[in-house]
Amino acid sequence: MKNFLRNLKLTWKYTKTQRIKILSFLILNIITIIIGIILPILSANQIIQLTNNSLEQLVYITLVVFGIEVLRNIVDYIARMFMQIIYRETFKEIQIDLGREILKIENKCLDENSSGVFIQRLTSDVGSVAEIFNVLNNHVTRIITNIGILIAIFLINKFALIFIIIMLLLVFLLEKRRLQLYDINDKSVRNKNESAVGFISELIRGARDIKMLNAEKSCINELKNRITDVNEEKYNFLKIDKKWQFFRGMTIDVFDTGIVFLLIYLILNQNLEVAMALVIYNYMGKVIHIVDYLGSLAEHIEDFNNSCERVFNIINEEEFSKEIFGKKHLEKVNGNFEFKDVSFAYKEDEIVLKDLSFKVNAKETVAFVGKTGSGKSTIFNLLCKMYDIKDGKITIDGVDIKELDKDSIRGNITIISQSPYIFNLSIRDNLKLVKQDLTENEMIDACKLACIHDFILTLKDGYDTIVGEGGISLSGGQRQRLAIARAFVQKTEIILLDEATSALDNETQNNIKKAIENLQDKYTILIIAHRLSTIINSDRILYLNDGKIEAEGTHKELLKNCKAYKTLYESEDIKIEN
Ligand code: ADP
Numbered sequence: 001m002k003n004f005l006r007n008l009k010l011t012w013k014y015t016k017t018q019r020i021k022i023l024s025f026l027i028l029n030i031i032t033i034i035i036g037i038i039l040p041i042l043s044a045n046q047i048i049q050l051t052n053n054s055l056e057q058l059v060y061i062t063l064v065v066f067g068i069e070v071l072r073n074i075v076d077y078i079a080r081m082f083m084q085i086i087y088r089e090t091f092k093e094i095q096i097d098l099g100r101e102i103l104k105i106e107n108k109c110l111d112e113n114s115s116g117v118f119i120q121r122l123t124s125d126v127g128s129v130a131e132i133f134n135v136l137n138n139h140v141t142r143i144i145t146n147i148g149i150l151i152a153i154f155l156i157n158k159f160a161l162i163f164i165i166i167m168l169l170l171v172f173l174l175e176k177r178r179l180q181l182y183d184i185n186d187k188s189v190r191n192k193n194e195s196a197v198g199f200i201s202e203l204i205r206g207a208r209d210i211k212m213l214n215a216e217k218s219c220i221n222e223l224k225n226r227i228t229d230v231n232e233e234k235y236n237f238l239k240i241d242k243k244w245q246f247f248r249g250m251t252i253d254v255f256d257t258g259i260v261f262l263l264i265y266l267i268l269n270q271n272l273e274v275a276m277a278l279v280i281y282n283y284m285g286k287v288i289h290i291v292d293y294l295g296s297l298a299e300h301i302e303d304f305n306n307s308c309e310r311v312f313n314i315i316n317e318e319e320f321s322k323e324i325f326g327k328k329h330l331e332k333v334n335g336n337f338e339f340k341d342v343s344f345a346y347k348e349d350e351i352v353l354k355d356l357s358f359k360v361n362a363k364e365t366v367a368f369v370g371k372t373g374s375g376k377s378t379i380f381n382l383l384c385k386m387y388d389i390k391d392g393k394i395t396i397d398g399v400d401i402k403e404l405d406k407d408s409i410r411g412n413i414t415i416i417s418q419s420p421y422i423f424n425l426s427i428r429d430n431l432k433l434v435k436q437d438l439t440e441n442e443m444i445d446a447c448k449l450a451c452i453h454d455f456i457l458t459l460k461d462g463y464d465t466i467v468g469e470g471g472i473s474l475s476g477g478q479r480q481r482l483a484i485a486r487a488f489v490q491k492t493e494i495i496l497l498d499e500a501t502s503a504l505d506n507e508t509q510n511n512i513k514k515a516i517e518n519l520q521d522k523y524t525i526l527i528i529a530h531r532l533s534t535i536i537n538s539d540r541i542l543y544l545n546d547g548k549i550e551a552e553g554t555h556k557e558l559l560k561n562c563k564a565y566k567t568l569y570e571s572e573d574i575k576i577e578n
Contacts (some may be wrong), residue, residue: 090130101315174251199222333396337394358378414486493524541558551565
């Protein structure tokens with residue numbers, strides 16, 4: 001109950017814009033509840049008038065009952081409309097906040113969890129949370145209405161009421177036990193479900209690769225295993241649920257027979273009229289639902305609490321750590337930065353960078369070369385504070401990045417990667433993502449510089465062409481050029497190119513190289529390049545081996561002083577000649 005109140009309070013915060021509607025809704029509900037209590041009492045009165053042969057009174061009460069029923073339907077209709085709006089708006093507010101908070105989660109946590117964890121929470125869990133007001137409304141209204149029926153039974157015969165209350169208590173205890181088991185099983189069903197949804201999302205994202213690999217069979221087998229796991233968990237759940245429902249049904253049947261005996265006994269002892277006995281019997285059928293409503297309310301509350309735990313654990317940082325930034329703000333950086341004795345590991349004990357130190361001056365162009373896995377991309381990740389370092393210090397313009405706010409770091413660095421993510425939006429909107437007030441001229445200039453303008457003009461809808469999820473309708477090279485255009489739009493002081501031109505043909509690569517060379521001396525540029533030919537004009541080249549800088553200098557200096565670099569360069573020449 002304590003959890004429920006805490007969760008309700010947390011959910012309540014998301015109804016800020018809906019408070020007037022909630023108030024109106026509550027007033028309408030109070031009217032419904034009052035009607036719910038009055039109606040059974042009036043109906044009992046109807047029967048009393050009928051058995052007393054007071055026809056005039058009966059007609060009068062019948063008309064009143066009819067009027068009240070009409071009023072109830074109208075009030076109910078308006079209340080439902082309000083409820084739908086309150087539900088939708090609360091859902092939206094929580095979902096947006098959760099989406100925002102998911103984007104704040106540390107990359108380390110994102111790497112460790114499947115997307116299913118977040119998809120489930122963003123969709124079905126948010127639904128269960130936002131639904132709580134509707135659930136409370138429906139159940140509380142019905143429960144109170146049933147209390148009205150109990151009052152009506154009390155007015156007719158106290159013994160019958162005591163009998164019915166004993167039955168309700170017993171059924172309630174059975175229901176309580178069922179709910180305890182429900183809670184335990186519900187949690188494990190959700191965990192299994194997360195794993196299945198995670199795999200389904202990978203299956204869809206990786207569909208093209210699965211086809212190319214001809215791996216449909218094994219992927220479907222994996223899917224089958226995960227869904228079977230979920231189903232088995234659900235069947236166990238159902239078995240327990242049905243067993244307890246059976247006990248409950250049997251108990252009700254016993255009491256059903258019991259009440260018939262009690263009513264006959266009361267009639268024979270002239271304590272009850274036959275008509276009243278029929279009313280009580282009829283009410284008993286209705287009032288048993290009070291246990292259903294209580295049970296279902298408890299079930300929904302359990303569901304709500306579990307979903308709240310999963311949603312608010314993300315929002316309130318109880319399960320996944322969030323990125324931490326400092327408070328210092330640099331509007332525009334010059335572009336100097338330094339790594340001082342930086343050590344870093346993605347996973348404990350798997351050191352990727354060891355006591356790495358180097359300095360890059362503003363407007364310098366520095367290239368990183370070395371074997372795959374030597375830690376080049378990791379340097380870029382750390383500079384953007386995508387991961388936190390273990391030891392050492394990284395500074396931008398002399399300020400430790402731990403002290404800087406998010407905008408000072410990521411707003412001043414653009415990273416163009418080997419496989420940039422392009423969104424399923426138009427080309428224009430993809431570019432606008434990084435600059436909302438992008439003008440037509442700025443957009444065209446950036447695309448011309450990135451050698452993609454002419455290609456865009458050949459598309460039917462030009463800049464308004466939608467490019468598909470991940471930019472699937474574009475070739476690898478076109479995606480890279482669009483990402484480069486996006487970086488030209490961003491125009492940050494520091495530009496990181498991580499194999500950014502690897503998918504381009506030689507001619508386009510030369511064009512891009514010229515565009516990048518135009519940027520040289522104006523921006524701080526770091527380049528990781530597969531082909532050394534693209535970086536030989538850099539001011540400096542750092543040769544990285546196993547997380548350490550092995551040599552440093554210009555292309556010519558390295559050819560002279562670094563054997564590994566020379567070998568790498570020569571092997572490339574051979575490749576080019578071939
Ligand atoms: P490079 O860019 O030089 O090819 P990386 O910096 O990408 O090398 O990778 C360095 C090492 O870190 C590799 O051994 C790689 O397996 C590991 N690594 C890279 N990214 C991650 C990650 N997100 N989680 C765990 N290990 C990673």
